[in-house]
Amino acid sequence: MGWMITCKQATDYISRKEEGKLSLLKRVQLWQHLAICNICKLFMKQNTVITKHVHILDKETNASLTAEEKKAMAQKIVE
């Protein structure tokens, strides 16, 4: 059926909808798809979990430069 969208399309529409970039027709198609597809509904929820945590990733990681690397950087700067 031409009216129904696929899971591949639905998961793409979810991203476009976040930015308000989805036409009314496509919003209705997405809504209809999500009403019958629990897997894409899960995807949508997990998408929110991911984007929310990616947003704070900077604060939550602890990668660092070694003392030697910092010293080498300082040397290059003043050269």
Next chain:
Amino acid sequence: MQVPNAENWINEYGDMLYRFALQRVSNTDAAKDLVQETFLAAWRNKESFKGEASEKNWLFAILKNKIIDHYRKAVNRLTDNISESGENEDAFYFDEEGHWTSEAFPRDWAIEPSGKIEAKEFYSVLEKCKGKLKEIQNMVFSMKYMDEMESEEICKTLNITASNYWVLLHRAKVQLRACLEKNWFA
């Protein structure tokens, strides 16, 4: 601004800048180079720093520009057609009719979606999974969700079409989701 001592400067801001860069380029050597270049550029222009912004914001502004340059160079290096070059990956997740494949459909993570995950290890898994994305996928994903840029701005910055942008973002999300499920939520 007082003339800073280079070493103190790096000790104070180096790790902060490095983490920021590493999240966005997912390559330790490239991230270190970007931090080095940032300090070099800042040092050369330290007389022109008027103290209107904080020193920290000034350094971050320089780094952000360096990252954008890095992104642009990476896009220019791409020789493959963006939407075609990921078709094999797509086929792992979606069948010919556009349905989730039996290997790759999302499973229930059994978490409260509104809660914040506290476990430190989760963030290192997230970081690793994000780092496994193709460079260009990671770029658009980072610009969108870490730097909160709008799609038009991202397309303009990277000189890619809107349709390529949506394909890249979609692939980034599908793969990141699968990687997290496999390495954290399973």
